[in-house]
Amino acid sequence: MPPDDLTDEADRVLRICTACMYCDGLCAVFPAIAGKHDFTPNDLDYLANLCHNCRGCWYACQYAPPHPFAVNLPNALAELRQRSYADYAWPRWLGAGFAANAGVVTAIVGGVTTLTLLATALLVPAEVLFAAHRGAGAFYQVVPWPIMAGAAAAALLWAVISIGVSAISYWRSIAPRASLGATLRALVPALRDIVTLRNLGGGGPGCNDASEKFSQQRRWCHHIMVAGFLASVASTLIAALYHHALAIEAPYPLTSLPVLSGGIGGVAMLIGIGGLLRLERRADRAPSAAAEVRLNLVFLVLLALVAASGLAVLALRDTPAMGLTLSLHLGLVIGSFVVLPVSKAVHGVYRSMALLRAAIDRAVPRPRRGGEE
Amino acid sequence: MTGASPMPTIDVLVVGGGSAALCAAIAARRHGATVRLVEQAPVHLRGGNSRHARNFRLLHDEAHWYVPDSYGEDAFLRDLHRVTAGATDEVLARLLIRGSADIAPWLQANGVALQDPRSGVMPHSKRTAFFLGGGKAMINALYATAASIGVEIGYDSEVVALQLDDAHCGEVVIARGGIAGPIVAKAVVLACGGHQADRAWLRESFGDIADGLVIRGTPYVTGRVLRMLLDAGAKPVGDPAQAHIVAVDARGPEVDGGIVTRITAIPYGIVVDRNAKRFHDEGEDARKTHYARWGARIAQCPGQIAYLIMDAAGRARALPTALPPIEADSVAALAAKLELDPQALSATVAGFNDAVRESGTEALVPPKSHGAAALTTPPFAAYPMRPGLTFTHFGVAVDPQMRVLTTDGHLENIFAGGMIMAANVLGRGYLAGLGVTLSAVFGRLAGEEAARHAAR
Numbered sequence A: 001m002p003p004d005d006l007t008d009e010a011d012r013v014l015r016i017c018t019a020c021m022y023c024d025g026l027c028a029v030f031p032a033i034a035g036k037h038d039f040t041p042n043d044l045d046y047l048a049n050l051c052h053n054c055r056g057c058w059y060a061c062q063y064a065p066p067h068p069f070a071v072n073l074p075n076a077l078a079e080l081r082q083r084s085y086a087d088y089a090w091p092r093w094l095g096a097g098f099a100a101n102a103g104v105v106t107a108i109v110g111g112v113t114t115l116t117l118l119a120t121a122l123l124v125p126a127e128v129l130f131a132a133h134r135g136a137g138a139f140y141q142v143v144p145w146p147i148m149a150g151a152a153a154a155a156l157l158w159a160v161i162s163i164g165v166s167a168i169s170y171w172r173s174i175a176p177r178a179s180l181g182a183t184l185r186a187l188v189p190a191l192r193d194i195v196t197l198r199n200l201g202g203g204g205p206g207c208n209d210a211s212e213k214f215s216q217q218r219r220w221c222h223h224i225m226v227a228g229f230l231a232s233v234a235s236t237l238i239a240a241l242y243h244h245a246l247a248i249e250a251p252y253p254l255t256s257l258p259v260l261s262g263g264i265g266g267v268a269m270l271i272g273i274g275g276l277l278r279l280e281r282r283a284d285r286a287p288s289a290a291a292e293v294r295l296n297l298v299f300l301v302l303l304a305l306v307a308a309s310g311l312a313v314l315a316l317r318d319t320p321a322m323g324l325t326l327s328l329h330l331g332l333v334i335g336s337f338v339v340l341p342v343s344k345a346v347h348g349v350y351r352s353m354a355l356l357r358a359a360i361d362r363a364v365p366r367p368r369r370g371g372e373e
Numbered sequence B: 001m002t003g004a005s006p007m008p009t010i011d012v013l014v015v016g017g018g019s020a021a022l023c024a025a026i027a028a029r030r031h032g033a034t035v036r037l038v039e040q041a042p043v044h045l046r047g048g049n050s051r052h053a054r055n056f057r058l059l060h061d062e063a064h065w066y067v068p069d070s071y072g073e074d075a076f077l078r079d080l081h082r083v084t085a086g087a088t089d090e091v092l093a094r095l096l097i098r099g100s101a102d103i104a105p106w107l108q109a110n111g112v113a114l115q116d117p118r119s120g121v122m123p124h125s126k127r128t129a130f131f132l133g134g135g136k137a138m139i140n141a142l143y144a145t146a147a148s149i150g151v152e153i154g155y156d157s158e159v160v161a162l163q164l165d166d167a168h169c170g171e172v173v174i175a176r177g178g179i180a181g182p183i184v185a186k187a188v189v190l191a192c193g194g195h196q197a198d199r200a201w202l203r204e205s206f207g208d209i210a211d212g213l214v215i216r217g218t219p220y221v222t223g224r225v226l227r228m229l230l231d232a233g234a235k236p237v238g239d240p241a242q243a244h245i246v247a248v249d250a251r252g253p254e255v256d257g258g259i260v261t262r263i264t265a266i267p268y269g270i271v272v273d274r275n276a277k278r279f280h281d282e283g284e285d286a287r288k289t290h291y292a293r294w295g296a297r298i299a300q301c302p303g304q305i306a307y308l309i310m311d312a313a314g315r316a317r318a319l320p321t322a323l324p325p326i327e328a329d330s331v332a333a334l335a336a337k338l339e340l341d342p343q344a345l346s347a348t349v350a351g352f353n354d355a356v357r358e359s360g361t362e363a364l365v366p367p368k369s370h371g372a373a374a375l376t377t378p379p380f381a382a383y384p385m386r387p388g389l390t391f392t393h394f395g396v397a398v399d400p401q402m403r404v405l406t407t408d409g410h411l412e413n414i415f416a417g418g419m420i421m422a423a424n425v426l427g428r429g430y431l432a433g434l435g436v437t438l439s440a441v442f443g444r445l446a447g448e449e450a451a452r453h454a455a456r
Helices: A005-020 A029-033 A041-050 A056-060 A073-087 A092-098 A101-123 A138-142 A145-174 A180-196 A217-244 A257-282 A290-316 A322-342 A346-363 B019-030 B048-052 B073-084 B090-109 B135-148 B199-212 B224-231 B288-299 B312-317 B331-338 B342-355 B418-424 B434-455
Strands: B009-015 B035-038 B055-057 B128-130 B152-154 B157-165 B168-176 B179-190 B236-249 B270-273 B306-310 B326-328 B380-396 B403-406 B409-416
Touching (some): A005 A029, A029 A041, A029 A346, A041 A145, A041 A346, A056 B135, A073 A346, A101 A290, A101 A322, A138 A145, A145 A346, A180 A346, A217 A257, A217 A290, A290 A322, A322 A346, B009 B019, B009 B434, B019 B179, B019 B418, B035 B157, B048 B135, B048 B434, B055 B090, B090 B434, B179 B434, B199 B236, B199 B288, B236 B288, B288 B306, B380 B418, B409 B434
Parallel strands (some): B009 B035
Antiparallel strands (some): B236 B380, B270 B306, B306 B380, B326 B380
């Protein structure tokens, strides 16, 4: 990638940051630039995804505008991060999907959902679709299990392959020269950083979610959302176990593990998403990138629709509305899997790899420097 | 809105917006006084030179989570004596050192976050503690605390007159947005720094050299209030022609460049003036603080400019800089980029290279006594350098209650804290982290004394 306005600006700002380093206690980005004289495009891709956009350095910056240096590191890295999503997308043409993300996601998820609803309406006889089903196998009377599982699995497989190929090419770009042993030793610290979102802690007091005031809201909302998502995934896995291993067919009773974990998971997701959307609305826009805010909003709304429709299936499963609600939920889930490689979901993969690289680098002795003033 | 009253009376008026002013305002407010703080800068550039600070020096007899080992009173005083060569008031110096023992907990209690020395990549220091996120993060925290406990804060507010009746300050006239209005306060704390951003005043002390100086800090320390105090009979302390001047990148901003424009790589190359001639031993001082000695030397150069010339090996040893060095594949091409005489620079480099022996030089005037290495590996790199002024060793004399002294006594209700009175203890030189310590300890003390005075 040849230098351009975005890389030039990131390079200009990072040089000032390396000469200053006052922020080195705030997050992993600053130790990662310590002592560096030059930044290659691969370095920039690494740093862009290492930054969690916690904005701590924006409020702490002695060179933020109106200072003539006009340092805005979180913005510079966010712009590069957005572009890295497109650059590493596979197949290549997928990268264009990040530019008009709201339109692309709406069209694909809307299309898949509409198709699913239409197919259900056309293929399932009305007396079956609008009957109140109860007892084992009720859902599959509307949408047969092989179709339901097959379509979802195919969409998921596409997402896994696409994101997987992107992830491999990203890791090849940013991987440090380190032995396999060093990489393995870094796995646990990296995993800790990924799971705890340590870098949304601002080195202790929290980060600047919305303003100059420190808070841990974004971190906690993200935790709640991810926990809810994992509970929903667990619900699906337990249900699959019931179905295949124990030969018990859905729907399961309210007090059963799949329903409990799916229900709690769905509600937790909605709570976390609500908190994150609220923060997006209140946050100072200066240290973010407009494209990233759009990507966040699109993905949060999509996840909320999936979670809400899943809860709706649970709420309406004994009524004649179950058939269409189930079909709607299924359409949204499959549509989400299809757009996953052009959604905010990819940030988790790239950031995890950046955190792994940071953990590997941390294992090597760090350069110390004169930084007293 | 409480602006209906034409002349509001408050207990304590704090003039300034850096750490000294904030510590004074918070201390006075916590003593029960009603406090107003007037900061000349706009909100985004508030904080004086504390915005550029990073750490503070503190007395401690044992390790704390934020500072390792210990740093005793005698060691602190010895360091102060060493850098000031005795130009320090013993009573105030002891007051400062003892006061520094509890500013870390005090600042933390007022919302300031310190950095764990085991985190990040900051240098090991048993003498100083570091602010998490640096000085501006500290300033942000203190402003938030001041506002939350009821300190009234005004930005873009400049003192245009101190009305002194004998030794008593009646009104202080504040201009904001072109409109001037008086404030009557029972006590006034002046914590608005020195005068180093007033080029006219610098010209009085430094002559034409003043025009070649870069002002490293905030442009808002104009010394206007200091001048008013001196005109009103306050006793000066220190020497306005003594200043902390360091080597900075000539391409940086004229003011407010802060820490990132300093050039710290001088021992790794040679320094020439605009005639491409060397003028001082670059190997004389390889300590971290060497750059502070080069400021005055560059100030004496024609045009107040000099150039650090390195080869690729030297550049690789240097710390990263905010602006990349100017590079070229040959010394002559480098000279052309620097607008120096290519023949003269080539001759200087060749002469230097020929004289290099075993890390020193032979028969070279001036010599490079340590770390001399021939400049042979391209690309060659250069930093144009100018003298960057940090602060002057000049201010008003105070007593241990921070009252401003006059030739025959003291002003009744005017207190001073921070860099406006720093020359009482720092008549010469500098110690890392002393600026914030001085501002926090004396600012806090001035605020407490002012609140006490107002309660009388």
